[in-house]
Amino acid sequence: MSVGIRHDDLRRRNRAMVISAVRRASQPSRTEIAATTGLSHSTISTIASDLIAEGILAEAKGNEQAAMKRGRPQVALALDPKAASIVAVVLSLNSLSAAVIDYAGNTIVEDSRRLVTQRMAAHALIDECVAMIRDLIARVETSNGPVLRIALAVQGITDSGSRKLLWSPITSHDDIPFADSLEQEFGVPVTVENDCNMIAEALRWRDPARYRDDFIAILLSHGIGMGLVLKGELFTGTHSSGGEFGHMIHRPDGALCRCGRRGCVEAYAGNYAIWRNARLGDENAEPLADLSDEDITALADAARDHDGPEREAFRKAGEAIGFGLGSMFALIDPAPLAFVGVGATAFDLMEPHVRAAIARTAGGLHSKAISFDTEPNEVPLIRLGCLMRALLYVDQEIFASGTTPRHTGADVA
Amino acid sequence: MSVGIRHDDLRRRNRAMVISAVRRASQPSRTEIAATTGLSHSTISTIASDLIAEGILAEAKGNEQAAMKRGRPQVALALDPKAASIVAVVLSLNSLSAAVIDYAGNTIVEDSRRLVTQRMAAHALIDECVAMIRDLIARVETSNGPVLRIALAVQGITDSGSRKLLWSPITSHDDIPFADSLEQEFGVPVTVENDCNMIAEALRWRDPARYRDDFIAILLSHGIGMGLVLKGELFTGTHSSGGEFGHMIHRPDGALCRCGRRGCVEAYAGNYAIWRNARLGDENAEPLADLSDEDITALADAARDHDGPEREAFRKAGEAIGFGLGSMFALIDPAPLAFVGVGATAFDLMEPHVRAAIARTAGGLHSKAISFDTEPNEVPLIRLGCLMRALLYVDQEIFASGTTPRHTGADVA
DNA sequence: AGTATTTTTTCGAGGCTCGAAAAAAAGAGC
DNA sequence: GCTCTTTTTTTCGAGCCTCGAAAAAATACT
Secondary structure: OOOOOOHHHHHHHHHHHHHHHHHHOOOOOHHHHHHHHOOOHHHHHHHHHHHHHOOOEEEOOOOOOOOOOOOOOOOOEEEOHHHOEEEEEEEEOOEEEEEEEEOOOOEEEEEEEEOOHHHOOHHHHHHHHHHHHHHHHHHOOOOOOOEEEEEEEEOOEEEOOOOOEEEOOOOOOOOEOHHHHHHHHHOOOEEEEEHHHHHHHHHHHHOOOOOOOOEEEEEEOOOEEEEEEEOOEEOOOOOEOOOOHHHOEOOOOOOEOOOOOEOEOHHHHOHHHHHHHHHHOOOOOOOOOOOOHHHHHHHHHHHHHOOOHHHHHHHHHHHHHHHHHHHHHHHHOOOOEEEEOHHHHHHHHHHHHHHHHHHOOHHHHHHHHOOEEEEOOOHHHHHHHHHHHHHHHHHHHHHOOOOOOOOOOOOOO | OOOOOOHHHHHHHHHHHHHHHHHHOOOOOHHHHHHHHOOOHHHHHHHHHHHHHOOOEEEEOOOOOOOOOOOOOOOEEEEOHHHOEEEEEEEEOOEEEEEEEEOOOOEEEEEEEEOOHHHOOHHHHHHHHHHHHHHHHHHOOOOOOOEEEEEEEEOOEEEOOOOOEEEOOOOOOOOEOHHHHHHHHHOOOEEEEEHHHHHHHHHHHHOOOOOOOOEEEEEEOOOEEEEEEEOOEEOOOOOEOOOOHHHOEOOOOOOEOOOOOEOEOHHHHOHHHHHHHHHHOOOOOOOOOOOOHHHHHHHHHHHHHOOOHHHHHHHHHHHHHHHHHHHHHHHHOOOOEEEEOHHHHHHHHHHHHHHHHHHOOHHHHHHHHOOEEEEOOOHHHHHHHHHHHHHHHHHHHHHOOOOOOOOOOOOOO
């Protein structure tokens, strides 16, 4: 059973709350923080001055429009960019990019390169990450805060502890222990995160009004991925990152999926599936590995232009997504949806069929109320989600517990 | 954002933890509680004597095997049965039962009767509940603790706040405001809970070793229901009780479901679907409303006896369940399963097909590790889950916050 | 320059948990 | 039967934490 609450937990949690309030709002004053957290002014004052003394927060001097009001002006609090830094790494099919980010979320240095991930050994993938991170850290001036966290976003399934990449389309290897290897290398806590979960994390930061407690991000790309936020928390499986919407079964023993099984949603709605239906007309043809975004937009243009196999392929894709969503809604109820990735540019071709399918399922009860949103480019979202996740860890797990190793420079490794 | 932690929350939470430890363990001593909660002996001692003074806990004098050990003997703590009582009501198709339960979980009085729920008006259903509860409360001696909570378990979908019955197969009426009506009547907080969620709640109390943080309870009855516990919490939808496993789509545009849609898992695996496939061989025939348990066990006996349409019907049912589980496992990963209800008695006929179907889905990765358990009778589980839920509310929400209205007798209404 | 207003800090009070020590309640040994 | 040992439970003072009230600080208004 859960453990009792000690006296020092109290301060730790309230510190976390203050940090969180500062990160969320844009430069709130102590009074605003007191209002949002419900804590007293005196408590906020004490905690804030502690955090400032520790170099985690700073009073923002740039009083833009502070005036115009009677009384003592509010002092805006901001995260001190030099308090720490984190490394965000995004590994996807044939591409690796990484950046060092300061505590306020600004990019200090970044880099990216192309790889042929599918032909690389597992250790080679790790080594490439290590090399890029090492190089980036070396380029960071020592006046920046020390690197306190590394987060790696990868296409594929990770374990629920975010330690290993269990399976991924970008490589044939399983169980790659990214977190352990990088931790050993850099002496900094590391996590491996599912890319679609990072998209969901990014959406709530980019548009908290729309994406807050319950929403669904679906990546329409070569494969189909999902990031799910339920009751304000990122949803994960019992053992893995979970949320493999693309591998729910649309038609038992149906079309051949990239995963080797049959009838998955992805086998109808993934880029390769749409291309296959439009060009080959054979659901059982071996999935193509190297489709470009242009191949898909060309199919979409053709489908918009005239009736034919392209339009039919998008219809089938929309239907598969719709029935998949319908099944999911039976479990979790409908929630706002964001479709992300190149497939989102063709979502106009799928939407009527998605809605029609949902209407024939349990989700149909609320089908009109379901909002769809599209976002063509997933890359910046994955990057943002990844860095936010790392920063939140520093906020909640390191800086919330007063004993902070401060300003030792970026001397990791 | 979540609110700050105040100083008095601390005591409230630790009180809740002590109460919870006593309810969970069988008569633990103060020392044991200190060990499980991680709080100090002095804290436990203070809280325990407060709770005893308030009449919530009592020192259990019946020292069975307390001896045999050197040193001061441990004093067993127990819940004081007279501290409070709750009412647990179970409403299902054509049947209503209710019981008043003391704080230790013992039944004080109970009653049940048959109704024709499908022909009753919404207010008539409420009135029947009111009448039975009123009668039961009148029969309780005033030395028992006051009724502090009423919980109602119903077949069907409730809202996520557990206030209303949104939809149910037992009646044609929607949005029946059980909680509001009963609260107005009895002046006691009331919830309406989904029956399968209560089954899940019951399983973790009956067998906490097996059913703890992640498991799935599936009710195989006239329809198919599910109760889901993930990460130690009962899973509910964003707006409703959710978890409508039976209405995930097995085959788009497939067999006619009782809900009016097509291809739901239930339309293959519900009792009416198995009977329809075995006897009529027509997936589109209107679902029968009044099948007895004996009808199903007869079909199962026939299926075990010889190959034929009965066996084929159970095969289809197993397949539908298996593919449904496979789709669900894609989202949440596999977890231990309990099949409950009359259909569980025929699970031997379905299991191979369930496993075969799962093996063809994303869940197949771990298909051997998935454990199935069966439990023919759902009624005692629904009852147990319902009363536990009410008692936990009293523990956590009323008694944890010291200001308790004590020993005023069962003078509700 | 003085007053009003709002924000922030200071200070003492009250709670809570903790560790150490004391008290309590048994069995073990002689 | 008495003392010693062991274990559980209670007591007590110390140390934190949050809170409310009051004071201090900083600005606009007159």
